[in-house]
Amino acid sequence: MLGGGFKPDLELPAVFREEATMYGFYGRILRIDLSEKSYEIKDVEEKIYDRYLGGKGLASHLLFELNPAGVDPLHPDNCLIFATGPVTGSKVWGSCRYGVFTKSPQTGFYSESYSGGKVPEAIDATGYDAIVLHGESSEPVVVDIRPDDVFFHEAGDLWGKETYETEKEAVKRFGQKDKGYHRVGAVVIGPAAENLVRFSVIKNDLWRCAGRTGVGTVLGAKKVKAVVFQGDRKRSLADEGAVGTLVKRFAAISKEDPGVNAYKTMGTSQLVKVLNSANAFPTRYWSKGKYEKWESISSDALHSRCDVTPNACLRCFMACGRMTTVKEGRHAGLKLEGPEYETIYAFGGLCEIDSIEEIIYLNDICDRLGIDTITAGNLCAFTIEASKRGKIDYTIDYGEVDAIAGLLGQIAQREGIGDVLAEGIKHAAREWDLEDLAVHVKGMEPAGYDPRVLKGMGLAYATSDRGACHLRATFYKPELTGMIAPDQIEGKAELFIDFEDRLTIFDTFVFCRFYRDLYTWDVLSEILQAVTGIQNNEDDLRKRAADISTLIRRFNLREGLTPEDDWLPKRLFQKMEKTGHVIRDEELEYMRKDYYRLRGWNELGIPD
Numbered sequence: 001m002l003g004g005g006f007k008p009d010l011e012l013p014a015v016f017r018e019e020a021t022m023y024g025f026y027g028r029i030l031r032i033d034l035s036e037k038s039y040e041i042k043d044v045e046e047k048i049y050d051r052y053l054g055g056k057g058l059a060s061h062l063l064f065e066l067n068p069a070g071v072d073p074l075h076p077d078n079c080l081i082f083a084t085g086p087v088t089g090s091k092v093w094g095s096c097r098y099g100v101f102t103k104s105p106q107t108g109f110y111s112e113s114y115s116g117g118k119v120p121e122a123i124d125a126t127g128y129d130a131i132v133l134h135g136e137s138s139e140p141v142v143v144d145i146r147p148d149d150v151f152f153h154e155a156g157d158l159w160g161k162e163t164y165e166t167e168k169e170a171v172k173r174f175g176q177k178d179k180g181y182h183r184v185g186a187v188v189i190g191p192a193a194e195n196l197v198r199f200s201v202i203k204n205d206l207w208r209c210a211g212r213t214g215v216g217t218v219l220g221a222k223k224v225k226a227v228v229f230q231g232d233r234k235r236s237l238a239d240e241g242a243v244g245t246l247v248k249r250f251a252a253i254s255k256e257d258p259g260v261n262a263y264k265t266m267g268t269s270q271l272v273k274v275l276n277s278a279n280a281f282p283t284r285y286w287s288k289g290k291y292e293k294w295e296s297i298s299s300d301a302l303h304s305r306c307d308v309t310p311n312a313c314l315r316c317f318m319a320c321g322r323m324t325t326v327k328e329g330r331h332a333g334l335k336l337e338g339p340e341y342e343t344i345y346a347f348g349g350l351c352e353i354d355s356i357e358e359i360i361y362l363n364d365i366c367d368r369l370g371i372d373t374i375t376a377g378n379l380c381a382f383t384i385e386a387s388k389r390g391k392i393d394y395t396i397d398y399g400e401v402d403a404i405a406g407l408l409g410q411i412a413q414r415e416g417i418g419d420v421l422a423e424g425i426k427h428a429a430r431e432w433d434l435e436d437l438a439v440h441v442k443g444m445e446p447a448g449y450d451p452r453v454l455k456g457m458g459l460a461y462a463t464s465d466r467g468a469c470h471l472r473a474t475f476y477k478p479e480l481t482g483m484i485a486p487d488q489i490e491g492k493a494e495l496f497i498d499f500e501d502r503l504t505i506f507d508t509f510v511f512c513r514f515y516r517d518l519y520t521w522d523v524l525s526e527i528l529q530a531v532t533g534i535q536n537n538e539d540d541l542r543k544r545a546a547d548i549s550t551l552i553r554r555f556n557l558r559e560g561l562t563p564e565d566d567w568l569p570k571r572l573f574q575k576m577e578k579t580g581h582v583i584r585d586e587e588l589e590y591m592r593k594d595y596y597r598l599r600g601w602n603e604l605g606i607p608d
């Protein structure tokens with residue numbers, strides 16, 4: 001063991017206090033200095049919870065306060081923060097989730113990423129609302145966090161190992177379930193993060209991951225191979241009876257809910273058919289919106305060609321996860337949880353891989369190496385275009401699975417052109433003189449919803465704090481289900497903010513996105529009161545969400561954000577092949593202007 005012990009001499013801003021009395025919060029955070037192998041436990045002022053709640057709100061506040069302005073994301077001073085929320089560890093459905101917050105090595109701006117599984121309850125059982133890692137270990141380390149102690153274990157022999165093996169080994173070596181810790185789990189990085197590939201993930205429960213913005217890369221820079229969380233702590237809830245009643249009510253609702261049943265029977269792969277039908281399934285590196293062979297990578301293909309059983313995070317009746325085993329062919333016996341829609345779009349649509357088994361194979365490679373499948377698929381398709389245009393001395397074409405698999409390995413190990421791609425799309429586009437072709441916002445690639453059809457997704461991608469993000473508002477949902485016409489521009493920003501704000505509140509609890517149709521504003525108020533005792537109506541919650549958005553906006557402005565960063569790439573203003581769908585810059589400008597105004601920011605997107 002490298003060390004462990006209390007060292008209360010780190011300077012923290014004056015937001016911390018000695019005592020906590022609120023329900024639903026532990027009232028304390030843990031701050032770990034990896035350089036010194038020391039830690040301190042600090043209480044948090046009640047007014048911070050009152051203003052920002054927990055999860056994303058608390059973590060964003062800490063990041064703003066603790067990160068030096070303009071810090072290099074890979075510098076030891078860039079904090080990486082794990083946070084759970086007031087519902088984590090409770091029986092409330094959709095509550096087993098954690099968030100990770102840092103400054104992104106992929107975008108250079110605010111970063112958040114979330115994951116489910118079972119490990120979030122182990123993180124929570126350590127008894128902190130947030131855990132801040134800063135500094136940098138001089139050698140590979142496993143950080144072992146318990147309710148009142150932190151240990152630093154040597155991890156030289158784990159360095160270089162794939163994610164699955166690392167997670168199993170970290171829990172086996174350092175888990176103390178037999179010593180009374182009910183919850184034990186680990187989050188890990190793979191070889192890509194060790195090599196500082198800028199879009200590396202943090203994995204847990206083998207196949208779950210905080211996948212976007214390169215949060216794993218920051219752990220890699222800190223030489224943290226794994227974090228083991230173990231404990232027996234539980235949050236005190238304000239009204240256990242009300243929580244129980246609410247849990248029963250939604251269990252009953254779930255039985256008849258068509259959305260719940262769709263996720264349970266088809267998982268997220270159901271979207272392959274939906275997006276192809278809408279001509280919004282990004283194909284052949286963002287040139288088309290429909291893949292002719294979509295049926296071979298659809299939900300039906302997955303469920304008929306593989307052995308699939310629904311799989312759920314703890315506290316979930318929706319079970320959107322798919323435990324999948326390939327039945328036939330060269331990958332027979334390959335097992336993983338997935339593939340999710342976004343992975344299918346990235347390799348199936350963008351790279352035109354027409355076999356669900358081969359997509360599973362590429363998914364498995366990304367999981368083992370610890371890289372984001374959305375960015376990976378985008379970069380592989382971008383490389384194919386670069387190759388076809390003679391911009392690189394490298395041969396690769398659409399549909400070539402083995403060449404793509406090889407490229408993923410080169411990226412993770414930074415070999416050959418993999419070294420260029422490991423720096424991300426912005427860098428590769430500059431190096432290869434293909435900036436007009438590269439599809440990204442702030443350095444992060446979009447998910448599988450083409451904004452030339454779903455124009456609200458254009459606003460979402462352009463203005464998201466973390467780059468081209470589909471999850472801050474999941475605005476494909478209202479655009480695909482008739483709540484608002486996909487090509488409507490007027491009034492779009494208003495509905496968009498309604499979704500974005502409600503899901504910001506989701507992230508303070510930290511709730512799974514797929515409960516968005518069940519947990520309306522009123523239900524969120526009800527849950528908040530039952531769990532914390534805080535009485536907030538819809539207007540109060542909207543105000544909290546807006547405060548969090550503005551706080552993060554200020555963070556990004558401090559890091560150099562300009563209105564040009566809130567914009568779509570050139571490629572997405574060009575007509576889609578076959579259907580001719582397009583988004584015009586005046587349409588995006590209209591929505592963005594509206595968005596800034598409704599947020600209370602000036603025409604440059606700056607809060608008053």
Ligand code: SF4
Nearest residue numbers: 312313316318320512
């Ligand atoms: S819906 Fe899916 S991601 Fe969400 S909690 Fe359930 S299994 Fe996990």
